[in-house]
Amino acid sequence: MGRTRLTPMPAPLIELNAVGKRFDDRRSGRATQALDDFSLAVAEGEFVCLLGPSGCGKSTVLDLLAGFERPSAGHVAIGGAPVGRPGPDRGIVFQDALLFPWLSVQGNITFAPRLAGIPARDYRPRARQLIEVMGLAGFERHAPYELSGGMRQRVAIARAWISQPRLLLMDEPFGALDAQTRLDMQELLLSARDRTGSTVLFVTHDIEESLFLADRIAVMSRRPGRVALEISVPFPRPRNYEALLAEPEFGRIKQAIVKMLRQQRQVD
Structure with a gap:
């Protein structure tokens, strides 16, 4: 068998x-147990x-x-x-979009790969794809203050996803x-x-x-x-x-x- x-x-x-x-x-000497087991x-x-x-x-x-x-x-x-x-x-998205106000939509989305020194030819196709998927096409040059709250969150999600986190x-x-x-x-x-x-x-x-x-x-x-x-x-x-x-x-x-x-x- x-x-x-x-x-x-x-x-x-x-x-x-x-x-x-x-x-x-440390000031009060008290402790808060946030998680247990x-x-x-x-x-x-x-x-x-x-x-x-x-x-x-x-x-x-x-x-x-x-x-x-x-x-x-x-x-x-x-x-x-x-x-x-x-x-x-790991990509992280908070309740507040926390975008960089001095950067455009595209600048915010591509911030991490640019900071890491990744060549533009490697991250730009991914950025274009995310801009399309998130419904941000046509807003690439807009500043965060020009966007609605929902659109700012779209930018934040795209920014978290561009590095292809697990x-x-x-x-x-x-x-x-x-x-x-x-x-x-x-x-x-x-x-x-x-x-x-x-x-x-x-x-x-x-x-x-x-x-x-x-x-x-x-x-x-x-x-x-x-x-x-x-x-x-x-x-x-x-x-x-x-x-x-x-x-x-x-x-x-x-x-x-x-x-x-x-x-x-x-x-x-």
Whole structure:
């Protein structure tokens, strides 16, 4: 009888194992435990949303993965290597676009490769592609102050993507936008991500946004944050927002998340 061969599962791109993060206030002598026993694994090419109430440590998770902070306990790794500092393998998009006001749209998008000394012939085709994908064609020479909030976020996403990072970290990038612009940006992000196949870790406190965007949702507890619930989103891609709202499963999952978050609040 032949031996059955088991195909090994690929290692996840992101690994956070039993991570704790404490912030010490030297003036008051007090400490804030932002994360405690936080564990999460994200596969290459996966779109995962971190969902939870304000102050639960969602942004701290991104800061650890970006290399802006070091864990107080546990292990944080990308591609099997411990995270020690920021690097070009990670693109970061914040709630505020944080564009350089003295640079044009194209200048902002190409800032990183130019700073790294990459020849223009290598980054210009990528910049042109991103400008088209992000709907910025015709605005290359515009200054940030000439753009709407949604367009500034498009520039910020293109700037994060131009270096072709393995991982895109997004910290409530659409939180300051009006409802219609927010939906437009969500659809644009999904379209662009489908073209690139990038791995995305997306922080939000909006349940419907997470159900529309994610392959999987990690729902966090209140501070100190840990993963309280993981949900695989069952809806196939490409997704239509209006159609999802009519899905009974959409409402059922949303209700389950709301219930869990309310239970967390009652426990605290």
